[in-house]
Amino acid sequence: MSAAPGAARLLHPVAGAFRGFARYLQGVMGADAYRKYLQHHAAAGHGTPPLDERAFWRDRTDRQDTNPQGRCC
Amino acid sequence: MGTMPEDGIRTADGELNPAPNGSLPPTSLDDAVRDAEERRWTPAKIATWVAIALLGGVAWFMLAIVRGETVNAIWFVFASVCTYLIGYRFYSKVIERYLLKPDDRRATPAEYKADGKDYVRTDRNVLFGHHFAAIAGAGPLVGPVIAAQMGYLPGTIWIILGVVLAGAVQDYLVMFFSMRRGGRSLGQMAREELGVIGGTAALVATLLIMVIIVAILALVVVNALGESPWGVFSVGMTIPIALFMGVYLRYLRPGKVMEVSIIGFVLLMAAIIGGGAVAGTEWGAAFFHLDKVTIAWGLIVYGFIAAILPVWLLLAPRDYLSTFMKIGVIAMLALAIIVVRPEITVPAFSEFAGRENGPVFSGSLFPFLFVTIACGALSGFHALISSGTTPKLIEKERQTRFIGYGGMLMESFVAIMALVAAISIDRGIYFAMNAPAALTGGTVETAAQWVNGLGLAGVNITPDVLAQTASNVGEESIVSRSGGAPTLAVGLAHIMQQFIGGTGMMAFWYHFAIMFEALFILTAVDAGTRVARFMLQDSIGNFAPRFKEASWRPGAWLCTAIMVGAWGAVLLMGVTDPLGGINTLFPLFGIANQLLAAIALAVCMAIAAKRGSFKYLWIVAVPLAFTAVVTVTASIHKIFSSVPAVGYFANNGAFSKALADGKTSFGTAKTAAAMEAVVRNTMIQGWLSIIFVVLSIIVIITAVAATLKAFRNTTAGTPNVNNEDRPHPSRVYAPAGLIPTPAERELMAEWNKLPAEMRIERAGHH
Numbered sequence: 001m002s003a004a005p006g007a008a009r010l011l012h013p014v015a016g017a018f019r020g021f022a023r024y025l026q027g028v029m030g031a032d033a034y035r036k037y038l039q040h041h042a043a044a045g046h047g048t049p050p051l052d053e054r055a056f057w058r059d060r061t062d063r064q065d066t067n068p069q070g071r072c073c
Numbered sequence: 074m075g076t077m078p079e080d081g082i083r084t085a086d087g088e089l090n091p092a093p094n095g096s097l098p099p100t101s102l103d104d105a106v107r108d109a110e111e112r113r114w115t116p117a118k119i120a121t122w123v124a125i126a127l128l129g130g131v132a133w134f135m136l137a138i139v140r141g142e143t144v145n146a147i148w149f150v151f152a153s154v155c156t157y158l159i160g161y162r163f164y165s166k167v168i169e170r171y172l173l174k175p176d177d178r179r180a181t182p183a184e185y186k187a188d189g190k191d192y193v194r195t196d197r198n199v200l201f202g203h204h205f206a207a208i209a210g211a212g213p214l215v216g217p218v219i220a221a222q223m224g225y226l227p228g229t230i231w232i233i234l235g236v237v238l239a240g241a242v243q244d245y246l247v248m249f250f251s252m253r254r255g256g257r258s259l260g261q262m263a264r265e266e267l268g269v270i271g272g273t274a275a276l277v278a279t280l281l282i283m284v285i286i287v288a289i290l291a292l293v294v295v296n297a298l299g300e301s302p303w304g305v306f307s308v309g310m311t312i313p314i315a316l317f318m319g320v321y322l323r324y325l326r327p328g329k330v331m332e333v334s335i336i337g338f339v340l341l342m343a344a345i346i347g348g349g350a351v352a353g354t355e356w357g358a359a360f361f362h363l364d365k366v367t368i369a370w371g372l373i374v375y376g377f378i379a380a381i382l383p384v385w386l387l388l389a390p391r392d393y394l395s396t397f398m399k400i401g402v403i404a405m406l407a408l409a410i411i412v413v414r415p416e417i418t419v420p421a422f423s424e425f426a427g428r429e430n431g432p433v434f435s436g437s438l439f440p441f442l443f444v445t446i447a448c449g450a451l452s453g454f455h456a457l458i459s460s461g462t463t464p465k466l467i468e469k470e471r472q473t474r475f476i477g478y479g480g481m482l483m484e485s486f487v488a489i490m491a492l493v494a495a496i497s498i499d500r501g502i503y504f505a506m507n508a509p510a511a512l513t514g515g516t517v518e519t520a521a522q523w524v525n526g527l528g529l530a531g532v533n534i535t536p537d538v539l540a541q542t543a544s545n546v547g548e549e550s551i552v553s554r555s556g557g558a559p560t561l562a563v564g565l566a567h568i569m570q571q572f573i574g575g576t577g578m579m580a581f582w583y584h585f586a587i588m589f590e591a592l593f594i595l596t597a598v599d600a601g602t603r604v605a606r607f608m609l610q611d612s613i614g615n616f617a618p619r620f621k622e623a624s625w626r627p628g629a630w631l632c633t634a635i636m637v638g639a640w641g642a643v644l645l646m647g648v649t650d651p652l653g654g655i656n657t658l659f660p661l662f663g664i665a666n667q668l669l670a671a672i673a674l675a676v677c678m679a680i681a682a683k684r685g686s687f688k689y690l691w692i693v694a695v696p697l698a699f700t701a702v703v704t705v706t707a708s709i710h711k712i713f714s715s716v717p718a719v720g721y722f723a724n725n726g727a728f729s730k731a732l733a734d735g736k737t738s739f740g741t742a743k744t745a746a747a748m749e750a751v752v753r754n755t756m757i758q759g760w761l762s763i764i765f766v767v768l769s770i771i772v773i774i775t776a777v778a779a780t781l782k783a784f785r786n787t788t789a790g791t792p793n794v795n796n797e798d799r800p801h802p803s804r805v806y807a808p809a810g811l812i813p814t815p816a817e818r819e820l821m822a823e824w825n826k827l828p829a830e831m832r833i834e835r836a837g838h839h
Contacts (some may be wrong), residue, residue: 022331027199028206029396031330033190040189054327060190061323061385066623067191068384068603070457071392071596073212073290073448073666 033060098823100803101177102816110816111166122162129155136421137226143416144225146493150411153233153489157482160237165478168242171689172681173249175470178803182255182465185801192256195466197475197807204463204480206396208244208455209403210593212448212666213488215293215557218495218564219659220445221503222433225496226421227442232492235443235450236485239696243451243670244459245477246677246693251460252467253797259460259673260608263772265796266679271775275672278768279457280608282665284636285761286454287601288643289662290594291376292654295368295644296556297587302361303547305368307348307584308591309361311391312375314340318390333390334397341394345584349547369648372598373641379595380602380633388599395596398589406490406565409572415497423500424529432508432527433555434659435718440707443700444663449488451700453669455481457604471809479811494564495557501525501534502542502551506560509653510553511741517543520552547580555655562586602640606632646754651747652724652740660711661758667704668769671697675776682783683793690780701773708766712759721759728752 026032034056041050051059132151135144169175186192195203220228251257257265260279264272298304318337326332351357363371379387425431426438434445448454459477467473495503504527505513505520513520517536524534543551546566551559566582574581607623609632614621620628647654674697681693714720717727717740728751731739742748783793806824808817 024199024202025400026331027196028202028400029330029334029393030203031328033193034328036193037189040187040193044187044189057322057327058385061383061389063190064384064389068600068607069207069462070454070604071395071600072208072210072454072458073286073452073594073597 180801180803194468197472209484214491216446217492218557222431223426224423240451241478241481244481247456248459248477249473252464255798256465267775274768274771283605284639285665288640292647293556297558299365303348303352305361307344310344315391319386337394377637379599413571419496440703443703447663447666456673501532545579546583558590605636651742671700679776679779682780711762721755725755
């Protein structure tokens with residue numbers, strides 16, 4: 001019975017490391033762009049409401065249409 | 074955008090010393106504290122660096138001096154990593170301290186132009202990964218493989234020392250100077266610093282160089298997929314997979330990037346496994362068995378469509394997939410090499426190191442080795458990434474050393490691993506795979522006979538071995554699969570099957586490797602076409618303003634067609650070349666890339682001179698001089714050499730004369746039409762070499778002139794023009810490197826004590 005919480009505690013650092021890695025990967029891939037946008041929006045104290053998630057991503061890729069980013073060889 | 078355009082003409086020094094904000098902790102570590110910390114050599118610190126230096130020394134000794142039968146791959150890992158650590162800790166610190174002098178009290182563009190979209194302060198470790206994923210592609214995987222013709226040592230030395238003294242320096246400098254200019258591109262900086270002539274030459278050279286680079290990357294894919302139904306199927310499937318991901322992200326679940334990347338990855342694996350099954354069926358083998366010319370045309374049509382489709386539909390999702398694969402593959406390769414530790418039988422210097430008629434690429438070791446390995450040692454293309462995108466995301470000035478210099482060291486490590494993978498296969502197989510069909514004859518019997526006739530020490534290959542290797546990797550043939558990618562794939566399959574799966578998995582690993590290389594290259598082709606199209610539109614826009622409107626369809630389509638037509642023509646030329654396209658064109662790729670590096674370094678030298686850093690100008694001048702000498706010498710060889718295998722015009726002359734003499738077969742060209750093709754191709758290649766080298770010399774001369782002018786100004790006491798953005802005081806703090814130092818930790822703790830609302834306010838908006 002007592003093995004389960006023991007195992008959970010043992011796994012805790014592994015799960016933490018995994019979560020940390022997943023967060024890192026999200027950052028590298030740019031998956032956290034919307035969260036950062038919201039942060040910025042809140043911090044900058046705009047009067048207007050922020051874009052919703054769908055509109056934000058739409059705007060993000062549409063701006064890349066006119067502002068291409070190189071990818072290296 | 075939050076700030077006004079900057080005024081430009083100001084003096085280089087004595088500018089605003091950003092005033093610390095009274096209510097905030099310091100935004101920069103105190104210089105004296107940092108100095109004291111850096112100069113305090115505790116016994117533990119000394120012991121660590123002595124150990125690193127010793128291990129690196131032993132590894133270099135094993136690679137360069139000991140001449141055993143074999144050398145273990147692990148020494149490549151130790152030699153490179155220890156050298157990188159020393160270069161990073163000591164040399165990049167010199168650059169930081171004496172040449173760039175970053176100031177953490179100044180806000181970066183990500184802070185003073187923060188908009189939550191393009192200008193976003195990004196955690197340094199995340200940005201390191203992001204920048205690395207943007208600079209690393211197929212280049213470091215291909216060049217070292219081709220250069221392995223000369224043995225492992227010349228390539229290893231150039232990759233490791235080149236990156237420490239040149240490649241990483243270029244990336245770091247360009248990134249820093251662009252950051253100080255609000256993230257301006259290399260082209261804009263060239264125009265500002267070098268004037269109209271130098272700037273225009275730099276722009277035209279960049280445009281042409283991009284065409285060549287995209288064309289030759291495409292050629293690598295075509296060579297890897299030609300007559301390979303499995304490869305054609307699985308790489309072809311990446312297009313519907315990416316389209317699906319695009320629609321998913323746009324309409325079904327916007328913003329779920331990780332989710333869709335994992336789905337895409339699973340589909341990709343299914344496409345690789347399914348490719349084997351499809352290629353095994355009669356109809357599949359017949360339907361996807363395409364010759365190189367067909368694939369080249371397919372790629373050209375694809376390139377045009379991909380470049381005019383909206384980004385969300387194809388480019389963005391494939392970019393996610395490519396980044397995902399990139400990180401996974403590189404981690405896996407490093408792990409496999411460390412676990413398997415293959416024994417390398419390739420000699421340090423091969424028989425071809427002292428000759429200029431090697432079958433894989435022609436030309437002598439100097440200068441051609443230094444252009445064959447571009448990415449991984451010094452890559453001019455990085456200057457386009459290090460300016461523009463990444464500088465808009467940097468959180469603190471001092472982090473540029475970690476991200477710019479460190480990121481390039483990482484790419485160099487990828488090149489070393491690619492080299493190890495390529496040289497872990499039998500040398501006989503290496504030459505049979507990488508020599509053009511004109512030499513090998515295209516069949517296993519003729520190839521084995523040709524390879525054995527080369528008289529290479531320890532090489533004795535049978536047709537059976539070649540046939541067996543081909544069947545292991547699930548291909549009909551591996552003879553004359555030039556271009557580097559298939560060789561790397563065989564090497565990787567060879568290593569990975571010892572790690573996971575055994576011989577039965579070799580075919581999977583081979584096509585896995587082909588798949589990721591193709592994925593990187595297709596992304597680069599697509600993105601490169603778009604960037605080049607915008608540059609062209611911008612240039613034409615100076616005469617016909619309508620072209621500057623990115624949303625004007627006819628202009629966009631016309632410019633896309635021109636760019637695709639340009640690289641498509643070079644691609645077709647390479648595919649149909651009777652001399653074996655990669656072998657004649659790859660030097661042009663390397664020369665183009667290194668000339669771009671020379672341009673970038675020239676711009677950096679002019680900027681550094683205007684900042685008054687004359688005493689340490691050698692940090693830029695030495696790599697600039699080296700790459701200028703290498704590329705100009707290589708160009709001169711290519712233009713003036715009387716050896717037909719080396720000189721484009723010598724070859725042109727030889728074939729023209731043969732045609733005039735009424736011959737219908739000459740050298741490796743078996744028909745009169747093939748001979749005419751050689752005459753045509755060599756003429757184009759020769760002129761391209763001339764144009765590149767002339768443009769680059771113009772840029773270098775204007776940069777030297779700007780440098781001298783800055784020197785005269787400084788001695789006369791006249792201030793130099795400073796094109797940096799006006800300094801803004803920073804209101805945030807973050808440590809500079811991977812691991813914060815004790816003093817940095819202390820300062821971070823001070824910031825963490827701030828009430829939350831004051832810290833959120835840090836993304837200040839103007």
